[in-house]
Amino acid sequence: MEKHLKLPLSKIDITDLKAGDMVFLTGEIYTARDAAHKRIFEAIQKNEALPIRIEGTILYYMGPSPARPGRPIGSAGPTTASRMDKYTPVLLEMGLSGMIGKGKRSQEVKLSIMKNEAIYFAAIGGAGALLSKAISNSEVIAYEDLGTEAIRKLWVEDFPVIVVIDTLGNDLYEIGHNVI
Amino acid sequence: MTDTTEKDEVRQISVLEITSQIKEMCIEANHFLSKDMEQAIRKAEEKEESGLAKQILEQLCENMKIAGEEMIPICQDTGMTVIFLEIGQNVHFIDGFLEDAVNEGVRQGYDEGFLRKSVVLHPLERINTNDNTPAIIHYSFVRGNQVRITVAPKGFGSENMSKIFMLKPSDGIEGVKQSVISAVKDAGPNACPPIVVGVGIGGTFERCAFLSKKALLRNLENKTEDPLIKKLETELLDEINQLGIGPGGLGGKTTALAVNIETSPTHIAGLPVAVNICCHVNRHVTRVF
Known part of the structure:
Protein backbone atom coordinates (compact mmCIF):
# COMPACT_ATOMS: atom_id res chain seq x y z
CA MET A 1 0.00 0.00 0.00
CA GLU A 2 1.19 3.53 -0.79
CA LYS A 3 0.78 6.25 1.83
CA HIS A 4 1.70 9.91 2.16
CA LEU A 5 2.19 10.90 5.78
CA LYS A 6 2.93 14.16 7.57
CA LEU A 7 5.37 14.19 10.50
CA PRO A 8 5.21 13.82 13.42
CA LEU A 9 3.42 10.48 13.14
CA SER A 10 0.49 9.84 15.46
CA LYS A 11 0.11 6.52 17.29
CA ILE A 12 -2.71 5.71 14.86
CA ASP A 13 -0.52 6.51 11.84
CA ILE A 14 2.07 4.11 13.24
CA THR A 15 -0.22 1.23 14.16
CA ASP A 16 -1.91 1.49 10.74
CA LEU A 17 1.40 0.86 8.96
CA LYS A 18 2.12 -2.67 7.76
CA ALA A 19 5.42 -4.25 6.67
CA GLY A 20 5.70 -3.70 2.92
CA ASP A 21 3.85 -0.37 2.81
CA MET A 22 5.55 2.28 0.67
CA VAL A 23 5.44 5.54 2.58
CA PHE A 24 6.28 9.10 1.56
CA LEU A 25 7.18 11.20 4.60
CA THR A 26 6.92 14.98 4.82
CA GLY A 27 8.16 16.99 7.79
CA GLU A 28 11.04 17.07 10.24
CA ILE A 29 13.37 14.19 10.97
CA TYR A 30 16.73 14.03 12.72
CA THR A 31 19.90 12.27 11.63
CA ALA A 32 22.00 10.24 14.05
CA ARG A 33 24.42 7.42 13.33
CA ASP A 34 27.10 5.55 15.28
CA ALA A 35 28.99 8.34 17.06
CA ALA A 36 25.88 10.45 17.83
CA HIS A 37 24.08 7.39 19.22
CA LYS A 38 27.02 6.67 21.48
CA ARG A 39 26.97 10.23 22.84
CA ILE A 40 23.19 10.30 23.33
CA PHE A 41 23.38 6.95 25.11
CA GLU A 42 26.16 8.16 27.40
CA ALA A 43 24.24 11.37 28.16
CA ILE A 44 21.17 9.31 29.10
CA GLN A 45 23.26 7.13 31.41
CA LYS A 46 24.69 10.20 33.11
CA TYR A 61 20.60 6.67 10.30
CA MET A 62 22.53 8.78 7.86
CA GLY A 63 25.77 10.71 7.50
CA PRO A 64 25.64 12.85 4.35
CA SER A 65 28.40 13.84 1.98
CA PRO A 66 29.10 17.60 2.06
CA ALA A 67 26.61 19.86 0.27
CA ARG A 68 27.78 21.63 -2.86
CA PRO A 69 27.21 25.40 -2.71
CA GLY A 70 23.54 26.28 -3.13
CA ARG A 71 22.30 22.83 -2.14
CA PRO A 72 20.78 21.78 1.17
CA ILE A 73 22.74 18.53 1.46
CA GLY A 74 25.01 16.14 -0.42
CA SER A 75 24.36 12.45 -1.06
CA ALA A 76 22.08 11.22 1.74
CA GLY A 77 21.22 7.52 1.81
CA PRO A 78 20.72 5.27 4.84
CA THR A 79 23.45 3.44 6.72
CA THR A 80 23.22 -0.07 8.23
CA ALA A 81 20.79 0.02 11.17
CA SER A 82 22.11 -2.96 13.14
CA ARG A 83 25.08 -0.96 14.38
CA MET A 84 22.58 1.16 16.32
CA ASP A 85 20.80 -1.89 17.84
CA LYS A 86 22.74 -1.65 21.09
CA TYR A 87 21.37 1.84 21.76
CA THR A 88 17.89 1.55 20.23
CA PRO A 89 15.70 -0.11 22.92
CA VAL A 90 16.52 2.69 25.41
CA LEU A 91 15.45 5.30 22.88
CA LEU A 92 12.26 3.41 22.05
CA GLU A 93 11.45 3.27 25.77
CA MET A 94 11.78 7.06 25.79
CA GLY A 95 9.14 7.34 23.08
CA LEU A 96 11.13 7.37 19.83
CA SER A 97 8.50 7.04 17.06
CA GLY A 98 10.56 5.41 14.42
CA MET A 99 13.80 4.90 12.58
CA ILE A 100 14.91 5.01 8.96
CA GLY A 101 17.87 2.85 8.01
CA LYS A 102 18.68 -0.25 6.07
CA GLY A 103 19.22 -3.87 6.99
CA LYS A 104 18.22 -6.29 9.71
CA ARG A 105 17.47 -5.43 13.36
CA SER A 106 18.14 -7.57 16.42
CA GLN A 107 15.38 -9.55 18.10
CA GLU A 108 15.66 -7.22 21.08
CA VAL A 109 14.99 -4.17 18.89
CA LYS A 110 12.11 -5.94 17.19
CA LEU A 111 10.47 -6.73 20.55
CA SER A 112 10.99 -3.16 21.70
CA ILE A 113 9.41 -1.84 18.48
CA MET A 114 6.34 -3.99 19.21
CA LYS A 115 6.17 -3.09 22.89
CA ASN A 116 6.51 0.65 22.30
CA GLU A 117 4.43 0.75 19.10
CA ALA A 118 7.17 2.22 16.96
CA ILE A 119 8.13 1.66 13.35
CA TYR A 120 11.26 0.74 11.38
CA PHE A 121 11.48 1.99 7.82
CA ALA A 122 14.11 1.23 5.21
CA ALA A 123 15.24 3.69 2.60
CA ILE A 124 17.02 2.30 -0.45
CA GLY A 125 20.67 1.69 0.40
CA GLY A 126 23.08 3.22 -2.06
CA ALA A 127 20.57 5.61 -3.59
CA GLY A 128 21.98 8.66 -1.83
CA ALA A 129 21.83 11.00 -4.81
CA LEU A 130 18.17 10.20 -5.46
CA LEU A 131 17.19 10.45 -1.78
CA SER A 132 18.94 13.81 -1.40
CA LYS A 133 16.36 15.26 -3.79
CA ALA A 134 13.64 14.69 -1.17
CA ILE A 135 15.50 16.74 1.46
CA SER A 136 14.84 20.45 1.23
CA ASN A 137 16.63 21.70 4.32
CA SER A 138 19.41 20.52 6.59
CA GLU A 139 20.81 22.12 9.70
CA VAL A 140 23.44 20.80 12.13
CA ILE A 141 21.94 21.10 15.60
CA ALA A 142 24.31 19.15 17.84
CA TYR A 143 27.71 17.43 18.04
CA GLU A 144 29.11 19.53 15.20
CA ASP A 145 32.60 18.21 15.93
CA LEU A 146 31.48 14.80 14.66
CA GLY A 147 31.42 16.12 11.08
CA THR A 148 29.24 13.88 8.95
CA GLU A 149 28.10 12.12 12.15
CA ALA A 150 26.71 15.31 13.73
CA ILE A 151 22.98 15.43 14.51
CA ARG A 152 21.13 17.24 11.75
CA LYS A 153 17.55 18.42 11.56
CA LEU A 154 16.23 17.68 8.09
CA TRP A 155 13.09 18.83 6.37
CA VAL A 156 11.96 16.08 4.02
CA GLU A 157 9.29 16.21 1.33
CA ASP A 158 7.73 12.98 0.14
CA PHE A 159 10.80 11.11 1.33
CA PRO A 160 10.39 7.52 0.07
CA VAL A 161 10.66 4.70 2.62
CA ILE A 162 9.35 1.15 3.01
CA VAL A 163 7.95 -0.27 6.26
CA VAL A 164 10.24 -3.15 7.28
CA ILE A 165 9.17 -3.87 10.87
CA ASP A 166 5.65 -2.92 11.95
CA THR A 167 4.04 -2.80 15.41
CA LEU A 168 2.97 -6.45 15.10
CA GLY A 169 6.56 -7.51 14.57
CA ASN A 170 6.16 -8.43 10.91
CA ASP A 171 9.57 -8.18 9.21
CA LEU A 172 9.66 -7.49 5.48
CA TYR A 173 13.15 -8.94 5.12
CA GLU A 174 11.76 -12.29 6.25
CA ILE A 175 8.56 -12.00 4.23
CA GLY A 176 10.40 -10.69 1.15
CA HIS A 177 12.56 -13.77 0.72
CA ASN A 178 9.53 -15.96 0.43
CA VAL A 179 7.97 -13.97 -2.44
CA ILE A 180 10.39 -15.20 -5.11
CA MET B 1 62.51 -4.46 -30.52
CA THR B 2 62.13 -0.67 -30.07
CA ASP B 3 59.26 -1.38 -27.72
CA THR B 4 61.36 -3.38 -25.32
CA THR B 5 64.15 -0.84 -25.40
CA GLU B 6 61.72 1.95 -24.57
CA LYS B 7 60.24 -0.03 -21.68
CA ASP B 8 63.72 -0.77 -20.40
CA GLU B 9 64.60 2.89 -20.26
CA VAL B 10 64.32 4.45 -16.86
CA ARG B 11 61.49 6.95 -16.92
CA GLN B 12 61.09 9.77 -14.46
CA ILE B 13 57.60 10.48 -13.20
CA SER B 14 56.80 13.39 -10.96
CA VAL B 15 54.76 12.40 -7.93
CA LEU B 16 52.83 15.65 -8.49
CA GLU B 17 51.34 13.92 -11.52
CA ILE B 18 50.25 11.03 -9.28
CA THR B 19 48.54 13.48 -6.91
CA SER B 20 46.65 15.18 -9.68
CA GLN B 21 45.55 11.90 -11.30
CA ILE B 22 44.35 10.43 -8.00
CA LYS B 23 42.43 13.59 -7.15
CA GLU B 24 40.48 13.34 -10.42
CA MET B 25 39.98 9.59 -10.07
CA CYS B 26 38.46 9.91 -6.57
CA ILE B 27 35.89 12.35 -7.91
CA GLU B 28 35.18 10.32 -11.05
CA ALA B 29 34.79 7.01 -9.17
CA ASN B 30 32.27 8.44 -6.73
CA HIS B 31 29.99 9.89 -9.42
CA PHE B 32 30.21 7.45 -12.32
CA LEU B 33 30.09 3.65 -12.27
CA SER B 34 32.05 1.73 -14.88
CA LYS B 35 30.08 0.92 -18.03
CA ASP B 36 29.95 -2.82 -17.21
CA MET B 37 28.52 -2.16 -13.72
CA GLU B 38 25.94 0.24 -15.12
CA GLN B 39 24.98 -2.29 -17.81
CA ALA B 40 24.64 -5.08 -15.24
CA ILE B 41 22.22 -3.04 -13.12
CA ARG B 42 20.16 -2.03 -16.17
CA LYS B 43 20.02 -5.65 -17.39
CA ALA B 44 18.89 -6.81 -13.95
CA GLU B 45 16.13 -4.20 -13.99
CA GLU B 46 14.87 -5.55 -17.32
CA LYS B 47 14.92 -9.16 -16.06
CA GLU B 48 13.34 -8.64 -12.64
CA GLU B 49 9.65 -9.52 -12.45
CA SER B 50 8.58 -8.80 -8.87
CA GLY B 51 7.08 -5.30 -8.57
CA LEU B 52 9.12 -4.03 -5.65
CA ALA B 53 12.41 -5.51 -6.91
CA LYS B 54 11.94 -3.92 -10.31
CA GLN B 55 10.98 -0.63 -8.73
CA ILE B 56 14.11 -0.56 -6.58
CA LEU B 57 16.35 -1.30 -9.56
CA GLU B 58 14.63 1.49 -11.51
CA GLN B 59 15.42 3.82 -8.64
CA LEU B 60 19.05 2.71 -8.63
CA CYS B 61 19.21 3.58 -12.35
CA GLU B 62 17.61 6.95 -11.63
CA ASN B 63 20.12 7.43 -8.80
CA MET B 64 23.07 6.86 -11.18
CA LYS B 65 21.59 9.38 -13.62
CA ILE B 66 21.16 12.07 -10.95
CA ALA B 67 24.65 11.38 -9.60
CA GLY B 68 26.30 11.95 -12.98
CA GLU B 69 24.18 14.87 -14.11
CA GLU B 70 24.16 16.84 -10.89
CA MET B 71 27.47 15.68 -9.46
CA ILE B 72 26.01 14.26 -6.26
CA PRO B 73 27.95 11.17 -5.12
CA ILE B 74 26.15 7.92 -6.05
CA CYS B 75 26.25 6.95 -2.38
CA GLN B 76 26.90 9.16 0.67
CA ASP B 77 29.44 6.58 1.84
CA THR B 78 32.19 7.64 -0.50
CA GLY B 79 34.26 4.94 1.06
CA MET B 80 37.69 4.27 2.38
CA THR B 81 39.93 4.93 -0.61
CA VAL B 82 41.57 1.70 -1.72
CA ILE B 83 44.32 2.30 -4.27
CA PHE B 84 46.21 -0.24 -6.34
CA LEU B 85 49.51 0.98 -7.75
CA GLU B 86 51.20 -1.22 -10.32
CA ILE B 87 54.57 0.35 -10.85
CA GLY B 88 56.86 -0.50 -13.73
CA GLN B 89 60.25 -1.36 -12.28
CA ASN B 90 61.94 1.18 -14.53
CA VAL B 91 59.99 4.09 -13.13
CA HIS B 92 61.86 6.59 -11.02
CA PHE B 93 59.65 8.89 -8.97
CA ILE B 94 60.81 12.46 -8.44
CA ASP B 95 59.57 15.61 -6.66
CA GLY B 96 58.61 13.93 -3.39
CA PHE B 97 57.59 10.77 -1.58
CA LEU B 98 55.12 8.57 -3.46
CA GLU B 99 52.92 7.65 -0.49
CA ASP B 100 52.55 11.28 0.53
CA ALA B 101 51.61 12.16 -3.04
CA VAL B 102 48.93 9.46 -3.12
CA ASN B 103 47.40 10.68 0.14
CA GLU B 104 47.56 14.26 -1.07
CA GLY B 105 45.54 13.21 -4.13
CA VAL B 106 42.92 11.64 -1.89
CA ARG B 107 42.86 14.73 0.34
CA GLN B 108 42.34 17.07 -2.62
CA GLY B 109 39.82 14.80 -4.33
CA TYR B 110 37.65 14.37 -1.24
CA ASP B 111 37.79 18.09 -0.48
CA GLU B 112 37.22 19.50 -3.96
CA GLY B 113 34.76 16.77 -4.93
CA PHE B 114 32.51 17.31 -1.89
CA LEU B 115 33.02 13.68 -0.88
CA ARG B 116 32.39 12.40 2.62
CA LYS B 117 35.33 12.02 4.97
CA SER B 118 34.82 8.62 6.55
CA VAL B 119 38.20 7.68 8.01
CA VAL B 120 39.10 7.64 11.71
CA LEU B 121 42.79 7.69 12.64
CA HIS B 122 42.67 5.11 15.43
CA PRO B 123 40.19 2.20 15.32
CA LEU B 124 39.40 2.53 19.04
CA GLU B 125 39.81 6.25 19.69
CA ARG B 126 37.83 6.99 16.51
CA ILE B 127 38.65 10.61 15.72
CA ASN B 128 37.89 11.52 12.10
CA THR B 129 40.95 12.62 10.11
CA ASN B 130 38.62 14.97 8.18
CA ASP B 131 40.30 14.42 4.83
CA ASN B 132 39.66 10.72 4.20
CA THR B 133 43.33 9.83 4.52
CA PRO B 134 45.21 7.64 4.91
CA ALA B 135 44.29 5.63 1.85
CA ILE B 136 44.75 1.87 1.75
CA ILE B 137 47.54 1.46 -0.79
CA HIS B 138 48.51 -1.82 -2.45
CA TYR B 139 51.80 -1.59 -4.31
CA SER B 140 53.09 -4.06 -6.83
CA PHE B 141 55.99 -4.00 -9.23
CA VAL B 142 55.62 -4.99 -12.85
CA ARG B 143 57.76 -4.91 -15.97
CA GLY B 144 58.21 -1.74 -17.97
CA ASN B 145 58.16 1.95 -17.16
CA GLN B 146 54.51 2.83 -16.80
CA VAL B 147 52.28 3.26 -13.77
CA ARG B 148 48.82 1.75 -13.58
CA ILE B 149 46.62 3.29 -10.89
CA THR B 150 43.25 1.94 -9.76
CA VAL B 151 41.17 3.95 -7.32
CA ALA B 152 38.42 1.90 -5.67
CA PRO B 153 36.50 3.71 -2.91
CA LYS B 154 34.97 0.99 -0.71
CA GLY B 155 31.82 1.49 1.33
CA PHE B 156 31.64 -0.21 4.70
CA GLY B 157 28.02 -1.38 4.65
CA SER B 158 29.22 -4.21 2.45
CA GLU B 159 32.82 -4.32 3.73
CA ASN B 160 31.45 -5.17 7.19
CA MET B 161 29.69 -8.22 5.76
CA SER B 162 32.86 -9.70 4.25
CA LYS B 163 34.38 -12.88 5.65
CA ILE B 164 37.37 -15.18 5.60
CA PHE B 165 37.29 -18.96 6.03
CA MET B 166 40.35 -21.15 6.62
CA LEU B 167 39.02 -24.38 5.08
CA LYS B 168 40.67 -27.77 5.02
CA PRO B 169 41.84 -29.13 1.65
CA SER B 170 39.30 -31.94 2.02
CA ASP B 171 36.47 -29.38 2.09
CA GLY B 172 37.11 -28.86 -1.64
CA ILE B 173 34.79 -27.08 -4.05
CA GLU B 174 31.74 -27.89 -1.92
CA GLY B 175 33.33 -26.20 1.07
CA VAL B 176 34.17 -23.12 -0.99
CA LYS B 177 30.59 -22.92 -2.21
CA GLN B 178 29.12 -23.25 1.27
CA SER B 179 31.43 -20.53 2.56
CA VAL B 180 30.49 -18.07 -0.16
CA ILE B 181 26.76 -18.79 0.15
CA SER B 182 26.83 -18.45 3.93
CA ALA B 183 28.61 -15.08 3.70
CA VAL B 184 26.04 -13.80 1.20
CA LYS B 185 23.13 -15.10 3.31
CA ASP B 186 24.48 -13.45 6.46
CA ALA B 187 25.03 -10.21 4.57
CA GLY B 188 21.38 -10.25 3.45
CA PRO B 189 19.94 -6.73 3.13
CA ASN B 190 22.82 -5.09 5.03
CA ALA B 191 25.26 -5.15 2.13
CA CYS B 192 22.98 -3.13 -0.20
CA PRO B 193 22.16 -5.79 -2.79
CA PRO B 194 22.39 -6.36 -5.69
CA ILE B 195 25.98 -7.09 -4.74
CA VAL B 196 29.17 -8.07 -6.49
CA VAL B 197 30.90 -10.97 -4.74
CA GLY B 198 34.69 -10.95 -4.81
CA VAL B 199 36.21 -14.28 -3.84
CA GLY B 200 39.84 -15.10 -3.17
CA ILE B 201 40.82 -18.75 -2.99
CA GLY B 202 44.28 -19.96 -1.94
CA GLY B 203 47.44 -18.19 -0.83
CA THR B 204 47.80 -17.33 2.84
CA PHE B 205 45.32 -15.62 5.19
CA GLU B 206 46.17 -12.09 3.98
CA ARG B 207 46.88 -12.99 0.35
CA CYS B 208 43.47 -14.52 -0.03
CA ALA B 209 41.76 -11.44 1.46
CA PHE B 210 43.73 -9.24 -0.95
CA LEU B 211 42.64 -11.39 -3.90
CA SER B 212 38.99 -11.14 -2.90
CA LYS B 213 39.30 -7.33 -3.02
CA LYS B 214 41.11 -7.47 -6.34
CA ALA B 215 38.38 -9.71 -7.74
CA LEU B 216 35.89 -6.85 -7.33
CA LEU B 217 37.84 -4.78 -9.85
CA ARG B 218 37.42 -7.22 -12.70
CA ASN B 219 35.23 -6.06 -15.59
CA LEU B 220 32.00 -8.04 -15.18
CA GLU B 221 32.03 -8.96 -18.84
CA ASN B 222 35.53 -10.46 -18.69
CA LYS B 223 35.19 -14.09 -17.67
CA THR B 224 38.10 -15.97 -16.20
CA GLU B 225 39.94 -18.37 -18.51
CA ASP B 226 40.27 -21.15 -15.93
CA PRO B 227 37.41 -23.54 -16.83
CA LEU B 228 37.07 -24.88 -13.27
CA ILE B 229 36.78 -21.37 -11.82
CA LYS B 230 34.50 -20.21 -14.61
CA LYS B 231 32.11 -23.06 -13.81
CA LEU B 232 32.30 -22.26 -10.11
CA GLU B 233 31.53 -18.58 -10.75
CA THR B 234 28.47 -19.46 -12.83
CA GLU B 235 27.15 -22.02 -10.34
CA LEU B 236 27.64 -19.69 -7.39
CA LEU B 237 25.90 -16.80 -9.13
CA ASP B 238 22.92 -19.05 -9.90
CA GLU B 239 22.71 -20.34 -6.34
CA ILE B 240 23.02 -16.85 -4.85
CA ASN B 241 20.27 -15.54 -7.07
CA GLN B 242 18.01 -18.32 -5.86
CA LEU B 243 18.33 -17.15 -2.26
CA GLY B 244 15.60 -14.57 -2.87
CA ILE B 245 17.34 -11.73 -0.98
CA GLY B 246 16.81 -9.41 -3.96
CA PRO B 247 17.41 -5.69 -4.53
CA GLY B 248 17.49 -3.81 -1.23
CA GLY B 249 17.04 -7.19 0.50
CA LEU B 250 13.30 -6.98 -0.08
CA GLY B 251 12.94 -10.08 -2.22
CA GLY B 252 13.61 -10.84 -5.88
CA LYS B 253 15.84 -12.64 -8.31
CA THR B 254 18.71 -10.19 -8.37
CA THR B 255 20.80 -10.68 -5.25
CA ALA B 256 24.18 -10.61 -7.00
CA LEU B 257 25.27 -9.12 -10.31
CA ALA B 258 28.43 -11.22 -10.49
CA VAL B 259 30.72 -13.58 -8.65
CA ASN B 260 34.38 -12.91 -9.48
CA ILE B 261 36.96 -15.38 -8.25
CA GLU B 262 40.74 -14.99 -8.11
CA THR B 263 43.00 -17.87 -7.13
CA SER B 264 46.54 -18.25 -5.88
CA PRO B 265 48.92 -21.15 -5.16
CA THR B 266 48.57 -22.24 -1.55
CA HIS B 267 50.05 -24.56 1.11
CA ILE B 268 49.53 -28.36 1.12
CA ALA B 269 47.62 -28.03 4.40
CA GLY B 270 45.32 -25.16 3.50
CA LEU B 271 42.38 -23.87 1.51
CA PRO B 272 41.80 -20.23 2.50
CA VAL B 273 38.65 -18.60 1.11
CA ALA B 274 37.91 -14.89 1.44
CA VAL B 275 34.60 -13.34 0.46
CA ASN B 276 34.71 -9.58 -0.07
CA ILE B 277 31.23 -8.30 -0.67
CA CYS B 278 30.58 -5.08 -2.54
CA CYS B 279 27.26 -3.25 -2.80
CA HIS B 280 25.80 -2.25 -6.16
CA VAL B 281 28.00 0.86 -5.98
CA ASN B 282 31.09 -1.13 -6.99
CA ARG B 283 33.39 1.79 -7.78
CA HIS B 284 36.72 1.61 -9.53
CA VAL B 285 38.57 3.78 -12.00
CA THR B 286 41.85 2.78 -13.67
CA ARG B 287 44.37 4.92 -15.51
CA VAL B 288 47.70 4.01 -17.07
CA PHE B 289 50.36 6.56 -17.85
Missing part, protein backbone atom coordinates in the same frame (compact mmCIF):
# COMPACT_ATOMS: atom_id res chain seq x y z
CA ASN A 47 21.25 11.84 33.31
CA GLU A 48 22.42 14.77 31.23
CA ALA A 49 20.22 16.96 29.00
CA LEU A 50 19.83 15.64 25.46
CA PRO A 51 20.32 17.85 22.39
CA ILE A 52 17.05 16.65 20.82
CA ARG A 53 13.69 15.53 22.07
CA ILE A 54 13.44 11.76 21.57
CA GLU A 55 9.69 11.39 22.10
CA GLY A 56 7.72 11.45 18.87
CA THR A 57 10.87 11.77 16.76
CA ILE A 58 11.98 9.83 13.69
CA LEU A 59 15.72 9.19 13.53
CA TYR A 60 17.40 8.75 10.16
